[in-house]
Amino acid sequence: MAAMPWWKGATIYQIYPRSFKDSNGDGIGDLRGAINHLTHIASLGVDGIWLSPFFTSPMADFGYDIADFCDVDPIFGTLSDFDDLIKKAHDLGLKVIIDQIYSHSSDQHVWFEQSRQNRTNSKADWYVWADANPDGTPPNNWQSVFGMGAWQWDARRGQYYLHNFLVEQPDLNLHNPDVQNAILDVTKFWLDRGVDGFRLDALNFGMHDPELKDNPVETVFKRPPTRPFDFQRHVNSMSHPDIPAFLERIRAVIDHYPGRFTVAEVGGPFPMAEMKAFTDGDKRLNSAYAFDFLYAADLSADLIRTTLAEWPGEPHEGWPSWAFSNHDAPRAVTRWRGTCDEARYAKLLCMVLASFRGNIFVYQGEELGLPQAHVPFEDLQDPEAITNWPETLGRDGARTPMPWNQANLCAGFSTEKPWLPVDDRHISLSVTAQNNDDNSVLNFYRRMIALRNGSAALRYGDISFNEDTPELLCVERTDGTEIRRCVFNLTNAPLALPAGYDKAAAIAVGEPIVNGMLPAYSGFISTAL
Structure with a gap:
């Protein structure tokens, strides 16, 4: 292989x-x-x-x-x-x-500094510029990730430029x-x-x-x-x-x-x-x-x-x-x-x-x-x-x-x-x-x-899930002849293990299994099966 x-x-x-x-x-x-x-x-x-x-x-x-x-x-x-x-x-x-x-x-990049000078320079179309609506409002309803409109007026060009993030982060025109x-x-x-x-x-x-x-x-x-x-x-x-x-x-x-x-x-x-x-x-x-x-x-x-x-x-x-x-x-x-x-x-x-x-x-x-x-x-x-x-x-x-x-x-x-x-x-x-x-x-x-690096199943293997106990996360990783069962209780109450999942642990967190129940906030990854 x-x-x-x-x-x-x-x-x-x-x-x-x-x-x-x-x-x-x-x-x-x-x-x-x-x-x-x-x-x-x-x-x-x-x-x-x-x-x-x-x-x-x-x-x-x-x-x-x-x-x-x-x-x-x-x-x-x-x-x-x-x-x-x-x-x-x-x-x-x-x-x-x-x-x-x-x-x-940045709006301080030399590309943008040139682009904003006028509508005819060699980098005029390197950013996303648009005219205002007839009433002076931005070209459309787009919003910035950071909680404001996505358009900023620039008096030099008499146009708006697009910024999906901060005003200081004008959008490049990657269509160009x-x-x-x-x-x-x-x-x-x-x-x-x-x-x-x-x-x-x-x-x-x-x-x-x-x-x-x-x-x-x-x-x-x-x-x-x-x-x-x-x-x-x-x-x-x-x-x-x-x-x-x-x-x-x-x-x-x-x-x-x-x-x-x-x-x-x-x-x-x-x-x-x-x-x-x-x-x-x-x-x-x-x-x-x-x-x-x-x-x-x-x-x-x-x-x-x-x-x-x-x-x-x-x-x-x-x-x-x-x-x-x-x-x-x-x-x-x-x-x-x-x-x-x-x-x-x-x-x-x-x-x-x-x-x-x-x-x-x-x-x-x-x-x-x-x-x-x-x-x-x-x-x-x-x-x-x-x-x-x-x-x-x-x-x-x-x-x-x-x-x-x-x-x-x-x-x-x-x-x-x-x-x-x-x-x-x-x-x-x-x-x-x-x-x-x-x-x-x-x-x-x-x-x-170290365990993950040394296990082909954990690093590269396929993944499947056992949903017999829906609140319990039971992950099975397989690669060739190696199988690893990874079982996690992410809740605040004990959960029952599916049949066959009570296996020796290569690494574990939390409390030990008691009567087939995995305690709250506990988990383990099995030895290779």
């Missing part, structure tokens, strides 16, 4: 550079800080890192508003630092995946072949520097309906609406059917660099059709993930079965990726744990995620069991959190500094006041506090990732 690509079934660790490690005492994490702590990541047994944006940016959206796609922002370091990071990661056996944001730029070519040059630039792949941010926002038709009203909600954006079906402002053709152009470039990996972030309430289209066959992307778990209010056996069943492994189907936490979502331990002890629940989530068919992403601090940090209003930095205040679980609470030790109030992250405060609860959960504790969340992650 042909060898599997390195990324299939991989565990990838997300670094949010601003909050990972500050090396120069300015209170902001940087590339040199990441380099100095890659050994911690390698000790987990993961296959690679996903590095969130470090590009030149005015930081209106903390790096997702890019002013130069091919350079490093000075607060993070230099291109030389990035090259050193690539080398150190590769020396440690870690692949490096970086964010690419192709749907928009010249824009596509410029983006492909960006792709080549980073591949030539040695990156092993890309996470393509907000990918389905990349193209709009050129006729600028209104979005229809949304009538079906996965969760209660919390902002104007939620009240529309975004069939015209995003998700244009020409996106897959652009992805084929990207893939054609990437295929000149063997062994690279691509994963799409696909937002929206019903993203599955796009995820399948973006990863269909061998000419588009390798993988995709949505927000099924990142924004879910509760984690249940039914949600997991329903979501994973969408990727049964049919011909031409892409390979799924999964995450429970990231920089855009409140930490899962806080969102879901109910009455369970935080450390126990963190271990349970680790084991559940590691049982999934697909790639799994671990967000920095997740391996420590960090709860969502409390950030007082006066310390908030995230524009979305400030706009939507009061909200209890904003993005800043998942972006606070990584706690490395208990030496000071900065938890070893910096020698100066950090850009976001360290939650007092995080200090006792630091890396040094957990490193030598066999029962710590950190060491459980190491054991669980």
Whole structure:
């Protein structure tokens, strides 16, 4: 049998550079800080890192508003630092995946500065411009993700420009072949520097309906609406059917660099059709993930079965990726744990995620069991959190500094006041506090990732579910002659095991099985059957 690509079934660790490690005492994490702590990541047994944006940016959206796609922002370091990071990661056996944001730029990008000057310059059509309605109102009813109309008036051109996110993030016009070519040059630039792949941010926002038709009203909600954006079906402002053709152009470039990996972030309430289209066959992307778990209010056996069943492994189907936490979502331990002890629940989530068919992403601090940090209003930095205040679980609470030790109030992250405060609860959960504790969340992650890496069934195998006890999550992973049974009780009451599921555990969390009942917030993965 042909060898599997390195990324299939991989565990990838997300670094949010601003909050990972500050090396120069300015209170902001940087590339040199990441380099100095890659050994911690390698000790987990993961296959690679996903590095969130470090590009030149005015930081209106903390790096997702890019002013130069091919350079490093000075607060993070230099291109030389990035090259050193690539080398150190590769020396440690870690692949490096970086964010690419192709749907928009910063309003300080030279492309936009030229585009907004007039309607006749060479980049006039590089962004999405439209005339006002006769009464001066915006061209249509489209809404921004961040809670405002999606159009901003620009007096120089006497037109509106589209921004699906912040006003400072004008949308690129990817329908324009010249824009596509410029983006492909960006792709080549980073591949030539040695990156092993890309996470393509907000990918389905990349193209709009050129006729600028209104979005229809949304009538079906996965969760209660919390902002104007939620009240529309975004069939015209995003998700244009020409996106897959652009992805084929990207893939054609990437295929000149063997062994690279691509994963799409696909937002929206019903993203599955796009995820399948973006990863269909061998000419588009390798993988995709949505927000099924990142924004879910509760984690249940039914949600997991329903979501994973969408990727049964049919011909031409892409390979799924999964995450429970990231920089855009409140930490899962806080969102879901109910009455369970935080450390126990963190271990349970680790084991559940590691049982999934697909790639799994671990967000920095997740391996420590960090709860969502409390950030007082006066310390908030995230524009979305400030706009939507009061909200209890904003993005800043998942972006606070990584706690490395208990030496000071900065938890070893910096020698100066950090850009976001360290939650007092995080200090006792630091890396040094957990490193030598066999029962710590950190060491459980190491054991669980090692088990997954050493099991063909868990890493690559097929997946099926036993629903004899619907509230109990019974996952069966199979590959050739190896079978692993993964059983999880995510509820606050004991649940009966199906017949034949009382097997020896290779790894377990919670209380032991008693009279065929698996206690609340407990689980195990069997030895190979």
